[in-house]
Amino acid sequence: MIFYQKSDAMSKQKFIKFSISLVFAVMLFAVFTAQVSAQTKQSGVIEGRILNADRQPEENVIVVLIPSEKQTMSDDNGYFEFRNIPYGQYTISVKSLGVNAQPVSVELNAEKVSVGEIQLQEDAKVLEKVIVSTSYRHVNKNSVQVARLPLNYIENPQNYAVVPKELLQTQLVTTTEQALINIPGVSNLSIAGGSGGSTLTFKSRGFSSGSIMYRNGVSTGYVSLTDLFNIDRIEAIKGPSATLFGGNQGASYGGVYNLVTKKPLEVKRGEVSFTTGSYEMARTTIDYNTPLNEDKTALLRVDAMYDSRNTFQQLAQSSVGFAPSLLIKANDRLTLHFDAYYYRSARPIYLFGFNPPPGGTGGNSTYAGNVKDLDLDPKNAYFNADFNSKQQTWAVTGQAEYKLSDKWLSQTNYSIARSNNNTKYISLLANKASAADTTVITRNILDLPYSQLYTQQFQQNFIGDFRIGSMRNRLLVGLDYFRTDVASFRGSVAYDKVQVTATPAQLLIREAKVDSLTVRANYSGGRDINDSYGAYISEVLNVTDRLLLMASLRINRFVAVSGDYKQTSFSPKLGISYEIIENALSVYGNYNNGYNNVSYTDSLGKLLKPQYANQLEGGVKFNILQHRLTGTVSVYDIKVTNIARSVPGTIYYVQDNTQKSRGIDIDILANPVAGMNIALGYGYNDIRYTADKGNVGFLDNRVESAPYHAGNIWGTYQFTSGKLKGFGLGAGGNGQSASYANNLNTITLDGFFVYGASLFYNTLKFRLSAKIDNIANKKYYTYNSWLFPGQPRMLAFNITYRF
Numbered sequence: 001m002i003f004y005q006k007s008d009a010m011s012k013q014k015f016i017k018f019s020i021s022l023v024f025a026v027m028l029f030a031v032f033t034a035q036v037s038a039q040t041k042q043s044g045v046i047e048g049r050i051l052n053a054d055r056q057p058e059e060n061v062i063v064v065l066i067p068s069e070k071q072t073m074s075d076d077n078g079y080f081e082f083r084n085i086p087y088g089q090y091t092i093s094v095k096s097l098g099v100n101a102q103p104v105s106v107e108l109n110a111e112k113v114s115v116g117e118i119q120l121q122e123d124a125k126v127l128e129k130v131i132v133s134t135s136y137r138h139v140n141k142n143s144v145q146v147a148r149l150p151l152n153y154i155e156n157p158q159n160y161a162v163v164p165k166e167l168l169q170t171q172l173v174t175t176t177e178q179a180l181i182n183i184p185g186v187s188n189l190s191i192a193g194g195s196g197g198s199t200l201t202f203k204s205r206g207f208s209s210g211s212i213m214y215r216n217g218v219s220t221g222y223v224s225l226t227d228l229f230n231i232d233r234i235e236a237i238k239g240p241s242a243t244l245f246g247g248n249q250g251a252s253y254g255g256v257y258n259l260v261t262k263k264p265l266e267v268k269r270g271e272v273s274f275t276t277g278s279y280e281m282a283r284t285t286i287d288y289n290t291p292l293n294e295d296k297t298a299l300l301r302v303d304a305m306y307d308s309r310n311t312f313q314q315l316a317q318s319s320v321g322f323a324p325s326l327l328i329k330a331n332d333r334l335t336l337h338f339d340a341y342y343y344r345s346a347r348p349i350y351l352f353g354f355n356p357p358p359g360g361t362g363g364n365s366t367y368a369g370n371v372k373d374l375d376l377d378p379k380n381a382y383f384n385a386d387f388n389s390k391q392q393t394w395a396v397t398g399q400a401e402y403k404l405s406d407k408w409l410s411q412t413n414y415s416i417a418r419s420n421n422n423t424k425y426i427s428l429l430a431n432k433a434s435a436a437d438t439t440v441i442t443r444n445i446l447d448l449p450y451s452q453l454y455t456q457q458f459q460q461n462f463i464g465d466f467r468i469g470s471m472r473n474r475l476l477v478g479l480d481y482f483r484t485d486v487a488s489f490r491g492s493v494a495y496d497k498v499q500v501t502a503t504p505a506q507l508l509i510r511e512a513k514v515d516s517l518t519v520r521a522n523y524s525g526g527r528d529i530n531d532s533y534g535a536y537i538s539e540v541l542n543v544t545d546r547l548l549l550m551a552s553l554r555i556n557r558f559v560a561v562s563g564d565y566k567q568t569s570f571s572p573k574l575g576i577s578y579e580i581i582e583n584a585l586s587v588y589g590n591y592n593n594g595y596n597n598v599s600y601t602d603s604l605g606k607l608l609k610p611q612y613a614n615q616l617e618g619g620v621k622f623n624i625l626q627h628r629l630t631g632t633v634s635v636y637d638i639k640v641t642n643i644a645r646s647v648p649g650t651i652y653y654v655q656d657n658t659q660k661s662r663g664i665d666i667d668i669l670a671n672p673v674a675g676m677n678i679a680l681g682y683g684y685n686d687i688r689y690t691a692d693k694g695n696v697g698f699l700d701n702r703v704e705s706a707p708y709h710a711g712n713i714w715g716t717y718q719f720t721s722g723k724l725k726g727f728g729l730g731a732g733g734n735g736q737s738a739s740y741a742n743n744l745n746t747i748t749l750d751g752f753f754v755y756g757a758s759l760f761y762n763t764l765k766f767r768l769s770a771k772i773d774n775i776a777n778k779k780y781y782t783y784n785s786w787l788f789p790g791q792p793r794m795l796a797f798n799i800t801y802r803f
Contacts, residue, residue: 163183317347685707
């Protein structure tokens with residue numbers, strides 16, 4: 001149920017009227033553009049779709065147009081097209097390892113001609129090589145969700161990284177944090193608590209990210225943990241991205257992280273996987289797909305997971321997940337897609353740092369120095385609790401795509417998610433008076449007997465792809481509604497103080513004692529409801545075949561239902577891309593914007609302006625050497641303005657502080673030879689406070705938890721012939737440089753680099769894998785609001801059976 005205040009009725013009526021007017025304007029514009037484009041007949045488009053032998057879409061197949069010798073590649077859904085082709089007779093052929101297809105003749109005599117579906121045939125002599133060589137699949141980076149327009153990777157003037165499922169498989173990834181370290185520039189991953197929930201947070205371009213992880217382009221949870229058991233790949237959209245994804249919790253200034261889930265297929269198949277290893281890990285996943293009728297217009301895919309382990313800190317945790325996905329092809333125009341996600345976890349949640357959590361008791365730590373001098377042991381949690389925190393998250397999403405014409409698509413998205421939590425945060429605050437003293441840990445309990453976090457999103461997009469004269473034009477017009485509803489009650493009590501040399505018995509935290517203390521605690525709580533109404537437009541125009549211009553704008557109305565204030569934000573986005581080599585090498589630049597709404601008032605009682613982040617970025621994208629080398633090299637500059645601060649001795653605020661983040665991102669996926677895959681990422685970031693009015697003491701300081709350098713590399717090789725055919729091995733590592741654990745830059749956290757390796761054997765029916773992480777058994781911590789212990793040496797073994 002959605003709750004509204006009467007004071008906001010007028011703004012909602014205006015929004016509804018504007019939405020209706022915008023919808024009619026889009027429909028009229030679609031008719032107009034269809035008429036204009038019909039008058040241009042100098043050249044046209046040849047399109048088609050590639051299907052494999054099982055009649056499912058085949059991506060990354062090279063398609064050649066003869067006699068022009070132009071090449072393109074099929075996208076995630078098997079579609080391909082050749083643009084600006086002169087009228088005439090042509091032949092289409094395909095190139096892909098292990099498959100072939102009959103050449104198709106086509107006459108281009110209209111603005112757009114389709115060759116229909118081209119079905120591949122498997123070459124039995126080469127197919128076995130395909131099983132152990134995923135080179136073409138491994139480097140695919142096209143996405144329809146990053147820009148919400150049909151733009152390929154080279155065209156898009158936006159920096160985004162892709163972590164494909166093949167990489168996660170060879171790394172034997174079982175947690176979200178293991179997966180995210182493959183994103184260039186990501187650093188200081190940490191489990192954090194906030195708003196009554198728990199989530200995985202990290203730094204990206206110097207800014208904290210992770211409060212919201214998108215699934216298939218829409219929000220499916222707020223401040224909640226997640227699992228990757230139904231994830232096909234991860235897309236990391238770099239920098240402020242409010243124009244399409246909104247501001248506030250919707251999009252960090254560091255970027256948007258989108259989890260792309262597994263889609264239903266037109267074949268019956270399944271997979272069962274079991275992973276075990278160090279610390280009593282036992283993880284089972286199931287992936288099953290089946291058509292529901294003979295004509296394959298209803299498809300179902302079900303993924304499930306159960307995970308139980310005793311972590312290296314001897315903290316027992318368990319989780320269970322279930323995720324069905326249903327695809328219905330109602331007719332040749334309408335496709336419906338429904339997804340559900342359920343996740344439940346039980347684990348102790350502790351917040352280890354130098355400040356109490358929001359609502360917690362106890363003062364701040366006075367420690368200044370290096371974290372290593374606290375003599376902490378990452379394997380020691382500094383508590384033994386006989387209770388767990390419980391978190392339950394469910395989400396349901398729906399999408400309806402309706403083909404209005406061959407040039408226009410209507411896309412409707414809806415999502416709803418809720419997290420229920422019964423949490424006792426264990427707050428640990430480290431302090432050390434002098435170098436000669438022993439570190440003391442103050443232990444408090446922040447009890448949240450009730451906490452619910454609810455999100456709801458509705459989105460309507462109209463997507464056009466048409467011509468204005470000889471120029472290709474792609475247009476997105478959309479409306480968006482997003483609600484967060486957070487309710488919780490919390491009470492904090494002091495438990496005790498222990499030294500880092502305490503015995504296991506001294507570290508025990510008993511639930512009975514906690515309950516006796518919380519009886520006398522003062523609980524506070526409430527409900528915070530925020531609504532965002534957005535309208536956006538994004539225009540992409542091909543001035544020539546190789547020169548592309550993008551212009552986008554979002555108008556957003558933020559309504560704090562609980563706080564009874566409203567604020568309007570504007571978020572523009574500009575981009576340019578030039579293909580030096582068509583579909584292979586481009587240079588690009590962009591201006592991106594992000595915002596956060598501010599609830600404080602000035603000396604006149606007026607609401608402050610929104611906080612803005614403005615990014616300038618330029619870079620190079622490449623997809624060369626027959627798609628064996630794909631990547632991005634970029635340079636960016638982000639300036640955050642209108643940062644609010646309180647004026648001492650008053651109740652009002654001013655906005656005169658700023659931050660600046662500058663850096664470099666390098667992202668490379670490569671297949672130098674058959675069977676070899678390499679993923680490499682590097683991020684350099686320098687984020688500082690560039691204005692420090694009010695004598696806070698931050699001027700020119702680095703923002704906490706933001707290292708200068710963060711990098712990752714992983715390479716695999718799979719034998720494609722001979723007696724070792726099917727065997728493979730992988731190796732790599734990740735790390736970061738030193739950073740600060742506070743904004744005063746008085747607490748230093750050392751950097752680290754850890755290495756891992758894997759062995760595997762892959763056949764049509766099964767896969768065997770083994771991996772070792774942190775080979776040197778290095779001790780380290782990461783920090784993002786809270787200290788998070790790095791995983792020591794760990795072994796994992798997996799067997800996967802396909803049927």
